[in-house]
Structure formats: C-alpha cells, structure tokens
Amino acid sequence: MKELRKSSVPGYMIFAQSLSSIAPLSSTAALLTIVMAQSLASAPLATILGVAMYGIWVAIGYSYSKVIASYGGTYEFARRSAGEGIARAVGWTYWLSYTVYISAISSYFAGAMLPVLLPASRPLTELAAILVPLAVAGLAVTGTTAPLGITLFTSAAEVVVIVLLGALVLMRTGLRPPSLSVAPQDLFAGSMAAAFTVAGGGASFFMGYEARRGSRDVSLSFLAAFLVGAATISFAAYYEVAAAGFTDLGVSSLLAETQYPGLWVAERFVGGWFPYLYVALTLSSLFGTLVAAFMAVQRLTYALTGIRVDRSAMLVLAVVVGVNLVGAVAGVLNVYFYSVIVSLTALFTSHSAISLLYAAFSRRYLRSAAKGLPLAVGGAALMIAGLYYEVISQGLRAALVGVLPTVCVAAAAGLGGAAAFRALYRRSPPSQAQLSS
Helix, strand or coil, rough: CCCCCCCCCCCCHHHHHHHHHHHHHHHHHHHHHHHHHHHHHHHHHHHHHHHHHHHHHHHHHHHHHHHCCCCCHHHHHHHHHCCHHHHHHHHHHHHHHHHHHHHHHHHHHHHHHHHHCCCCCCHEEEEHHHHHHHHHHHCCCCCHHHHHHHHHHHHHHHHHHHHHHCCCCCCHHHHCCCCCCCCHHHHHHHHHHHHCCCCCCCHHHHHHCCCCCCCHHHHHHHHHHHHHHHHHHHHHHHHHHCCCCHHHHHHHHHHHHHHHHHHHHHHHHHHHHHHHHHHHHHHHHHHHHHHHHHHHHHHHHHHHCCCCHHHHHHHHHHHHHHHHHCCCHHHHHHHHHHHHHHHHHHHHHHHHHHHHHHHHHHHHHCCCCCCCCHHHHHHHHHHHHHHHHHHHCCCCHHHHHHHHHHHHHHHHHHHHHHHHHHHCCCCCCCCCCCCCC
C-alpha cells in the first residue's frame, strides 16, 4: 500500500482498530494482575474507579475526534489547537511512545510468553523478538482490510471468552457486592493501574482520513470500544476476585501461585480445552494490539514526514528491530522493561499536552471555554498521576530512562517547528481530511 484511500474503511473496522488496541484479554492477563496485587479483594472497586477516571481522557479524545478526521491523529489535534511547533513536539513524542511500545510487546512475547509455551533457548527468543514485528509489518503493508478483519474477529472472540468464563465462575461462586478491604491509598494505586487497562483505543484517531464517515466513525468507534473494554475488564476483575473467594487472603494466595490469574481461573473452573483457547486468544490479543499500534504509527509517520505510506512502515520497522536487537546483548526481558518505561513516559507526556491544549481547542472549535478548561485540567492531572505511579515511583533509574529520551525527542521536534514543516511539506501529501461539519 503506497497511499491511503480516503473514505474507504467501514465503521465496524474502525471499531476493530480501537478494541484490538485495548486488547481486553491481554489486559486482563497483565495489567489486571497489577490491580489485584495492589488492591486485593477491592480490585473490582479499583477497576470501576480507574475506568471512570480514564473517562476524563475519553471525553477529551471523543471531542477531538468528533471534529477532526485525519491520518495525523493526535499530531493533528495539537496542530489545530496550538500550531506546528507544539504539534510536532507532541506528534514525535507520541511516535516514540507507539514505536517503543511495539518493541516492548514483541519483546514480552518473545521473552515471557514463548518460554512458557515452548522450551525456547535464548537465541530462539532473540529471533522471535525480530520475527514478530516483521510479521506485523508484513500484514500492515498489505492494506487495511486484511489486518483489521483479523483483529475484528480476534477482539470479538476475546470478549466472548471473558464473558463466558465469568458466567461459569459466578454460577459456582454466586454474587456478592464489591467491598472496600484495603487502605484508600492502595485502592487509588490499583485504580491508576486499572485506568490504563482501557488505554489504547485512540489508535483509531489515525484512521479518520480513511473512515467511510470520517470523524463520526472515529469518535463513535473510540467511545464504543472504551465502553466495551471497560465493561469487559471490570467484569473480569469481579469474577477473578470471586474465584479467589472474595477475600484479601484468597487473592494474595492466588497471586502467590500464579501471575496469570485468568488462566488459573480457566483451568480450575472450566478445564478441558478451554485453557488452551484462553492462551491462544491471549496470544492473538497481543498480536492484535501490535497490528493496531503499527497501523497507527505508520500513519503518524506519514503525517509527520510525508514519506510514502509503505516506506513509513519500513522506517518504523527499522527502529523497532534496532531496539529489539539490543536484546541480543542486554537480554530480551530487559528490553521489554525499559521499553515499557520509555513508552509510558512518552505516552503520559503527550497525553498531558493534548489534554492541556483541549482548552484552546474547545474555545476555538466548540465555542465553549467553560467546558474545555475543567476537562483539560482533569485530563492532564490524570496523565501526570499516571506518570508518577507507573514510572517515577519505580525509582531514579526508571525515571531517567523514561524522561531523557522523551525530553530529547520533544525538544528536537519542537525546535524544528514551522521551518521543518515548510521544508518537509514541499514534497508532502496534500492536506488531510477537512473538519467535519
């Protein structure tokens, strides 16, 4: 695929892009485990609180995407709100987050998941960390229909499996109201982790140019994916705590036995072929979120540089493979850990900026400064809190690893400003999709 086709992608595939980037099953396998470790039997309350808090950012993203349909996504949001200099800083920071995220997830698959499934030697895991992004890139450059068709099927299957497993668990355990059994600070720490189990739906922001109904499809898909993901993951938090007996001691014992509580529940409460299906869909969930992220950053690269779409994909792939090759020296799981730190720092930083710019956007396009300011402040506060809990609280080394690349990329891009824009866009594609009416 050399060029994007305007208004060519139906709304249900835009929804697939959003939902697969949330990745409900892999989120319950990974992030929800962190929520349970921090909030124990109060994990359902922490999850509900967390997704409600993340709703502040969803309201901001929905408003942006309801007005602006583009392949530049968050970069275009910032450009329309504050001009080229700030927009390039935001856009390249977002680019850093997405690109390093692809390295993180492919390294996690190779270093953590593959050895569980196969007796994998270190050379094999290092090779897998290269082959996975190659496969994702190969699928992404074929066009839009094939990758989004696959992610639509796998995402729907994830939701069905989560709901089915929960129903089977609750038929045996019965229902109890969620209870507060931990200190408020532990509940809040769990809720911060829970908030970002439903992050990622903004991958659809970069599909606005191709969406058949433009901004309408993007905004509704983003909102619908958040609601489906939030409901599914909240339900998973409830039935996993139910499977542990609704007690702090039961949850602690469960986490002492396994770091994959969802799979443990599938084995203990269903058994047979179901755990194999659960593992297979967890792997497809990881692959789906990689595809969604790759398609998003491919389009963002196109918007930022004007490089042809297929060559934009190759640029992203080259960076991802370069980062993953470090695993041959430093170890695949070390690449995973530090890539997650960099990705989260860049994500929180760019989302904080986009949140603060929402006040200007609201005043300019929605004619409502009063509505925009509280959401802008709330969204920025949420992202700054996420930066603290997920990065800075991990220690000085983690903070430096995350902050230094993010600051360097943002500063270099911002200082380029309007001059770089004029130089690059002499050979760029025409202006992106117009504002919706």
